[in-house]
Amino acid sequence: ALEEYENYNVDFTSASFLTVFAAAMGNTWSVRFMTGWVSRPIIYMVLVGSPSCGKTPPLQQAVAPLLKLDGEYDMIYCKEMETYRRWERMSAKQRERHSLPEEMKMPKRKCHVVVDSTVEALIGALRDNPRGVLIYKDEIDSLLSNFNRYNGSDEGYFLSLFSGTPFKYIRKSTDEHIFLPNPYCSIIGSTQPGRLAKQFGGERVVNGFSSRFLKVYPDITDMPTWGTDRMPDGIMEQWERIIRKIATFDFKGKEQPIELTFSLEAHRKLCDWKENVNNAIYSATESEAEKAVCGKLEIYLIRFCLIIRIMKNICAGESATMIDAGSAEAAI
Numbered sequence: 001a002l003e004e005y006e007n008y009n010v011d012f013t014s015a016s017f018l019t020v021f022a023a024a025m026g027n028t029w030s031v032r033f034m035t036g037w038v039s040r041p042i043i044y045m046v047l048v049g050s051p052s053c054g055k056t057p058p059l060q061q062a063v064a065p066l067l068k069l070d071g072e073y074d075m076i077y078c079k080e081m082e083t084y085r086r087w088e089r090m091s092a093k094q095r096e097r098h099s100l101p102e103e104m105k106m107p108k109r110k111c112h113v114v115v116d117s118t119v120e121a122l123i124g125a126l127r128d129n130p131r132g133v134l135i136y137k138d139e140i141d142s143l144l145s146n147f148n149r150y151n152g153s154d155e156g157y158f159l160s161l162f163s164g165t166p167f168k169y170i171r172k173s174t175d176e177h178i179f180l181p182n183p184y185c186s187i188i189g190s191t192q193p194g195r196l197a198k199q200f201g202g203e204r205v206v207n208g209f210s211s212r213f214l215k216v217y218p219d220i221t222d223m224p225t226w227g228t229d230r231m232p233d234g235i236m237e238q239w240e241r242i243i244r245k246i247a248t249f250d251f252k253g254k255e256q257p258i259e260l261t262f263s264l265e266a267h268r269k270l271c272d273w274k275e276n277v278n279n280a281i282y283s284a285t286e287s288e289a290e291k292a293v294c295g296k297l298e299i300y301l302i303r304f305c306l307i308i309r310i311m312k313n314i315c316a317g318e319s320a321t322m323i324d325a326g327s328a329e330a331a332i
Contacts, residue, residue: 005231008058011218012047016062016188017239019045019134022307023112023186024066024247026132030257031306031323033270039302040164040184040257041310046140047190048217054224055190056138061236063136063188065243066112073110080107112247118146119154122185123169123178132184140189144199155209161185162212182257193217211292214300246314260306260321266328270301273332304331 002008022041030040047055087095087104095102108128113136114121125133137143147154160167161183169178191199200210262270282294309327312318 001231001235002058002061005227005229006057007054007224007227008061009049009054009218009220009224011216012049012055013058013062015045015047015214015216016059018307019043019186019188020062020066020243021246021311022303023132023134023188024243025307025310026112027182027184027257028131028246028249029260029306029310031260031262031302031309033262033267033302037302038259039299039306040182041186041303041307042162042164042184043186043188043300043303044162044213045186045188046213046215047188048193048196048215049190049220050192052223053220059136059138059188059190061239063113063134064236065240066134066247068240069244069247070111070113077107077109119157119169120171123157123171123180126180126183126185127178130182132186135185135187135189137187137189140187140191141195141199143187143189155204155207158185158187159207159209159212187213205289205292208292208296211289211296242314246310258321260309260323262305262323262328263325265325266305266323269325269328269332270305273301274298301331 002013003010022043025041027040030038032038047059049055084104084106087100090098090100092102109125111125111129112134114125114133115136116122116125122133122135135143147158157167157169164183166179166181167183169180170176171178196215200213200215204210278294278297282291285291305323305327308330309320309323312327313320
């Protein structure tokens with residue numbers, strides 16, 4: 001509908017919706033491919049196109065439901081903070097008189113989307129939101145240009161976050177030690193072709209930073225046209241219902257994600273792809289950059305399997321706990 005009535009580029013739209021759905025999933029689900037290989041749906045996505053080619057509208061439409069949820073969370077947070085500040089100003093006798101507890105924890109700011117590009121702000125958001133967050137930048141340069149401005153380790157944190165491995169962080173401003181056992185952070189933004197070499201070239205090719213980002217770069221020569229037909233009512237409301245359903249999925253207090261496995265047929269299809277496609281490309285190239293991409297495509301393939309299977313569950317009301325062959329084919 002967005003392509004037909006709004007003339008959105010289908011590549012930008014699908015990449016944006018896939019990433020936002022994955023971010024709404026967060027840490028709720030994982031998938032095990034091998035004994036030591038468990039993946040969560042972490043995606044680093046950048047939309048590439050010339051100015052005014054239509055990158056921003058589908059990105060905004062995709063992320064809108066998460067931002068709406070964050071607005072609702074903020075209203076609750078402000079009320080909780082008001083109660084906390086009032087409690088903080090009271091003496092023990094006043095608290096007793098008002099039937100308030102002797103101890104009260106400062107409220108945590110719940111969110112799905114992070115726009116502050118500093119690592120310290122991100123770590124705080126990850127601590128307060130164990131299901132994970134999405135970094136949303138219309139222009140990805142505002143994130144990448146801040147790397148290493150204050151210290152030399154910012155880029156290293158994002159290299160680590162891509163794998164979702166546990167790590168520790170010390171907030172220097174408060175001398176607070178933060179341990180994140182299952183950090184989840186996806187990234188989505190856009191850029192222009194002329195910025196690619198600066199943002200993803202040089203050392204970022206060597207250290208694997210560039211290959212972690214999926215770059216959606218359709219061949220667009222004209223500005224999007226304006227359609228005369230109005231999109232039917234309720235289309236974007238469907239998307240909002242889907243995102244709310246996934247983002248508010250009852251985790252039932254579990255500390256670990258719901259783990260899916262692969263059917264034998266799905267596993268075989270992925271092994272065939274690796275042997276006949278990815279391994280062949282890897283062996284045929286002398287480029288270190290291309291070899292790095294081959295490695296990351298395998299990681300993304302497993303993550304796509306998980307995302308697509310959960311899309312089926314949420315949208316079709318299914319409850320499958322195994323990646324089926326159809327999901328594997330779609331991921332490939």
